[in-house]
Amino acid sequence: MTSLIRFSIITTGLILLSACQPEAPVANTDQASAPRANSNTGSDNASVAIVIHGGAGTITREAMTPDREAAIRGALEQALKAGHDRLSAGDTSIEAVIAAINVMEDAPEFNAGRGAVLNHEGFVELDASLMDGATGQAGAIAGASTQDGGIRYPIRAAHAVMTDSPHVMLSGAGAEAFATTQGLEFIESDWFITDFRYQQWEDARSARAGNTDTARWYSTVGAVALDQNGNLAAGTSTGGMTNKRFGRIGDSPIIGAGTYADNASCAVSATGHGEFFIRHVVAYDICARMRHKGVSLDQAADEVIHGVLVDAGGDGGVIAMDRQGHIAMPFNTEGMYRASIDTNGQMTIAIYGDEVANPSE
Amino acid sequence: MTSLIRFSIITTGLILLSACQPEAPVANTDQASAPRANSNTGSDNASVAIVIHGGAGTITREAMTPDREAAIRGALEQALKAGHDRLSAGDTSIEAVIAAINVMEDAPEFNAGRGAVLNHEGFVELDASLMDGATGQAGAIAGASTQDGGIRYPIRAAHAVMTDSPHVMLSGAGAEAFATTQGLEFIESDWFITDFRYQQWEDARSARAGNTDTARWYSTVGAVALDQNGNLAAGTSTGGMTNKRFGRIGDSPIIGAGTYADNASCAVSATGHGEFFIRHVVAYDICARMRHKGVSLDQAADEVIHGVLVDAGGDGGVIAMDRQGHIAMPFNTEGMYRASIDTNGQMTIAIYGDEVANPSE
Numbered sequence: 001m002t003s004l005i006r007f008s009i010i011t012t013g014l015i016l017l018s019a020c021q022p023e024a025p026v027a028n029t030d031q032a033s034a035p036r037a038n039s040n041t042g043s044d045n046a047s048v049a050i051v052i053h054g055g056a057g058t059i060t061r062e063a064m065t066p067d068r069e070a071a072i073r074g075a076l077e078q079a080l081k082a083g084h085d086r087l088s089a090g091d092t093s094i095e096a097v098i099a100a101i102n103v104m105e106d107a108p109e110f111n112a113g114r115g116a117v118l119n120h121e122g123f124v125e126l127d128a129s130l131m132d133g134a135t136g137q138a139g140a141i142a143g144a145s146t147q148d149g150g151i152r153y154p155i156r157a158a159h160a161v162m163t164d165s166p167h168v169m170l171s172g173a174g175a176e177a178f179a180t181t182q183g184l185e186f187i188e189s190d191w192f193i194t195d196f197r198y199q200q201w202e203d204a205r206s207a208r209a210g211n212t213d214t215a216r217w218y219s220t221v222g223a224v225a226l227d228q229n230g231n232l233a234a235g236t237s238t239g240g241m242t243n244k245r246f247g248r249i250g251d252s253p254i255i256g257a258g259t260y261a262d263n264a265s266c267a268v269s270a271t272g273h274g275e276f277f278i279r280h281v282v283a284y285d286i287c288a289r290m291r292h293k294g295v296s297l298d299q300a301a302d303e304v305i306h307g308v309l310v311d312a313g314g315d316g317g318v319i320a321m322d323r324q325g326h327i328a329m330p331f332n333t334e335g336m337y338r339a340s341i342d343t344n345g346q347m348t349i350a351i352y353g354d355e356v357a358n359p360s361e
Numbered sequence: 362m363t364s365l366i367r368f369s370i371i372t373t374g375l376i377l378l379s380a381c382q383p384e385a386p387v388a389n390t391d392q393a394s395a396p397r398a399n400s401n402t403g404s405d406n407a408s409v410a411i412v413i414h415g416g417a418g419t420i421t422r423e424a425m426t427p428d429r430e431a432a433i434r435g436a437l438e439q440a441l442k443a444g445h446d447r448l449s450a451g452d453t454s455i456e457a458v459i460a461a462i463n464v465m466e467d468a469p470e471f472n473a474g475r476g477a478v479l480n481h482e483g484f485v486e487l488d489a490s491l492m493d494g495a496t497g498q499a500g501a502i503a504g505a506s507t508q509d510g511g512i513r514y515p516i517r518a519a520h521a522v523m524t525d526s527p528h529v530m531l532s533g534a535g536a537e538a539f540a541t542t543q544g545l546e547f548i549e550s551d552w553f554i555t556d557f558r559y560q561q562w563e564d565a566r567s568a569r570a571g572n573t574d575t576a577r578w579y580s581t582v583g584a585v586a587l588d589q590n591g592n593l594a595a596g597t598s599t600g601g602m603t604n605k606r607f608g609r610i611g612d613s614p615i616i617g618a619g620t621y622a623d624n625a626s627c628a629v630s631a632t633g634h635g636e637f638f639i640r641h642v643v644a645y646d647i648c649a650r651m652r653h654k655g656v657s658l659d660q661a662a663d664e665v666i667h668g669v670l671v672d673a674g675g676d677g678g679v680i681a682m683d684r685q686g687h688i689a690m691p692f693n694t695e696g697m698y699r700a701s702i703d704t705n706g707q708m709t710i711a712i713y714g715d716e717v718a719n720p721s722e
Contacts, residue, residue: 131640136673138640142503142610143532167609168636171504172533174608247535248528249503256617256642275529279492279499281617281645288646292653312497 047343048087049226049325052079052100054110055219056271056317059335059351069351072109076339076349079103083223084341093225093233093267094132094159101128101155101237104221108194110337111219113154115194116239118201123147124192124239127253128154129169130162133232133261133323137162141175142253151179152187155237158253160184168255172247197242204243219337220252222259222269224321226343232267232323234259234283241274250274256284263323265290266297271336272309272316280308286320297321301328408704409448410587410686413440413461415471416580417632417678420696420712430712433470437700437710440464444584445702454586454594454628455493455520462489462516462598465582469555471698472580474515476555477600479562484508485553485600488614489515490530491523494593494622494684498523502536503614512540513548516598519614521545529616533608558603565604580698581613583620583630585682587704593628593684595620595644602635611635617645624684626651627658632697633670633677641669647681658682662689 054076083100087093105113116124129140139162144151151157160182161170170178180186220238227233236259238252251257251274258274260283261267268283277283282304289300301320309316310332317331317338325343329336331353339349415437444461448454466474477485490501500523505512512518521543522531531539541547581599588594597620599613612618612635619635621644622628629644638644643665650661662681670677671693678692678699686704690697692714700710 136640143535165607166636167607168639169610169615171608171610174504174606178607245535246526246528246539247532249530249532254530254615254617255639256615256645260642275527278529278616279497281621281642281649284617284642284645285649288642288649289653292650 047226047325048084048228049321049327049341049343050080050083050087050096050100050223051319051321051327051329051340052076052083052104052221052223052338053269053271053317053319053329054104054221054337056315056331056333056336057218058333059337061352064351068109072337072351073349075104075107075109076337079107079223080339080341080347080349083225087225087227090228092229093227093231094130096225096227097130097223097233097235098155098159100223100225101221101235102153105153105155105237108196110221111239112221112237113152114192115197116192117197117242118193119240120243120245121147122201123189124150125244126151126154126237127240127250128158128235128237129253129255129259130155130158130235131233131255131259131261131267132162133234133263133267134229136262138168138255138259139163139165140169140253140255140259141179142169142171142249143247144175144179145173146189146192149186149188150192151176152185155235157182157184158235169253171249200242218271218273218316220258220271222271222319224261224267224269224319226321226323226325230263230323232261232263232321234261234267234269236269251277251282254278256281258283260284260287262287262291266300266320266322268301268318268320270316270318272333273314276309276312276314277316280304280312280314282309282318286318290322297326298328301330305330305332408587408686409445409589410682410688410702410704411441411444411448411457411461411584412680412682412688412690412701413437413444413465413582413584413699414630414632414678414680414690415465415582415698417676417692417694417697418579419694420698422713425712429470433698433712434710436465436468436470437698440468440584441700441702441708441710444586448586448588451589453590454588454592455491457586457588458491458584458594458596459516459520461584461586462582462596463514466514466516466598469557471582472600473582473598474513475553476558477553478558478603479554480601481604481606482508483562484550485511486605487512487515487598488601488611489519489596489598490614490616490620491516491519491596492594492616492620492622492628493523494595494624494628495590497623499529499616499620500524500526501530501614501616502540503530503532503610504608505536505540506534507550507553510547510549511553512537513546516596518543518545519596530614532610561603579632579634579677581619581632583632583680585622585628585630585680587682587684587686591624591684593622593624593682595622595628595630597630612638612643615639617642619644621645621648623648623652627661627681627683629679629681631677631679633694634675637670637673637675638677641665641673641675643670643679647679651683658687659689662691666691666693
């Protein structure tokens with residue numbers, strides 16, 4: 001951080017030399033965020049932007065087939081455009097985030113909805129969370145089973161929790177029961193399970209103790225969007241960790257850890273080794289650094305992903321956007337499935353670490 | 362980062378030389394927290410301190426009987442001393458937090474363990490979380506049922522998740538199964554249920570829609586401690602919200618929302634309307650304001666409880682302590698069950714809003 005020097009020379013002869021950079025922005029952002037009611041006033045333009053991820057991990061060219069890479073890039077583009085179309089039509093960032101994530105929940109390539117990883121018992125469990133940066137409202141489901149059929153679009157269940165319950169987080173059979181009362185679509189158990197995930201599960205079960213290869217692949221999906229009213233939103237959806245046991249809850253359904261959105265700072269969706277993301281409150285900490293330290297989105301995201309998490313040994317990455325449409329997609333793994341359309345309409349789709357990460361810079 | 366100096370030269374000749382407060386501590390704490398390995402080196406004295414809470418809410422003298430008040434004060438004192446005895450004996454802050462919370466989990470006066478509220482189905486569900494400020498390790502259980510017997514000391518289950526699993530948060534039947542593998546004590550269902558809570562549950566079930574009286578009482582328990590090695594820890598245990606449905610998870614088992622501990626900033630346990638505490642990441646945000654803005658514990662806790670939460674309409678409070686043993690216990694409700702022994706050995710036990718809140722000031 002550069003040190004800023006501020007001189008205030010006042011007529012009486014008072015000289016104030018102050019180098020306290022955090023003070024001014026802190027005061028401003030705190031004021032802006034407290035009521036969180038300025039959802040429709042803060043933006044002078046109708047620029048929209050969206051950024052999505054399909055997970056981070058040991059993603060290398062050597063481990064990829066051309067067919068699989070094409071399928072992943074195609075699914076990312078489809079999801080991105082589904083979200084962007086909603087934004088262009090004047091829909092909210094919440095609607096755009098849901099539209100983008102729904103495509104990835106349907107796509108077998110990602111660890112969310114269809115194609116999600118299997119838990120220790122051999123079925124898919126679903127986590128999702130969603131947050132509205134304009135209102136601070138949020139919803140999440142954790143550990144919704146698909147053993148006797150499951151919620152087709154977990155992110156829509158998170159949305160229903162946000163809009164139609166007094167709660168933020170519903171879990172297990174309760175989340176399924178709530179989704180039923182909301183008339184959400186359920187689909188049969190087998191729809192969720194792909195051959196690829198079944199094989200991965202078998203490998204994990206037969207793996208020697210200490211073999212953590214499967215744990216280094218975090219293909220959670222997420223989306224962050226900025227709509228024509230200048231409102232941010234973020235959402236995340238996942239099947240969690242392969243072969244997980246004991247009702248393990250990762251960061252994805254936890255507001256603050258896997259997902260956060262606040263018009264006064266930024267919106268974030270995370271993907272990575274969930275336990276580290278919970279302990280370091282990753283999504284919120286990026287927003288907190290913007291609010292409390294007054295640093296840029298890029299710096300805040302960088303400090304957390306390449307500083308805090310690397311020091312702690314936590315693998316993963318985030319997508320993040322501020323209210324001006326700046327996009328950050330840092331990750332400390334070999335690769336991250338990611339794609340964005342910025343406020344200029346420029347689209348980027350990337351997988352590996354050496355591809356362009358941020359079209360807005 | 363070098364410490365920045367602010368000069369204010371005033372016409373009278375007074376020279377005020379002050380270190381720019383926000384910057385230096387931010388740099389220091391970021392460095393200190395990254396490896397989080399300096400757990401046994403940062404404190405030159407063997408001062409210990411502990412603060413506990415038994416919930417916040419519409420606690421008024423009018424609604425209290427002398428017998429109930431005496432029972433509550435007695436239980437708070439017993440819990441406080443159980444924790445403080447561990448600290449005096451040289452045990453860790455984690456052990457002190459567990460000891461204090463165990464007393465409150467056994468006491469029928471509080472919404473944790475025995476005496477916890479009943480869910481919609483008429484049985485107790487248990488949430489707890491624990492975090493070690495020296496290592497950043499954390500553990501939590503959410504929605505552990507007591508329908509066929511339950512975990513007697515939920516905070517010990519959270520501890521076992523922290524020490525004996527690769528995960529941070531286990532839920533539902535999985536949390537119970539894990540506790541069984543750890544040899545934790547289980548006790549029969551009826552042990553948890555008190556006449557008072559049964560009546561409260563009946564009242565809630567028969568309440569007219571919109572009657573939220575029972576929801577304004579948050580008698581979660583928690584403890585925060587500083588041990589002889591200068592290490593902080595925080596823990597929280599609860600039955601959640603009376604008549605809760607759909608596997609609702611509140612803030613108590615969520616690291617960042619209901620519980621946080623970090624030697625580089627502070628340790629916090631929260632009690633209140635959980636949905637607000639989740640959305641505003643209350644426990645971590647207090648630590649984040651200390652780390653990122655460099656403000657004091659008192660100011661950070663005050664900004665969140667009396668600023669952010671009041672603006673949002675979120676009732677509740679926190680107990681918090683920094684590594685120097687400063688104690689904060691702000692709440693925005695009529696009262697909060699709270700008690701502390703500071704680094705000078707001074708004990709305070711308080712219930713109502715007009716009682717002394719902070720012996721260290």
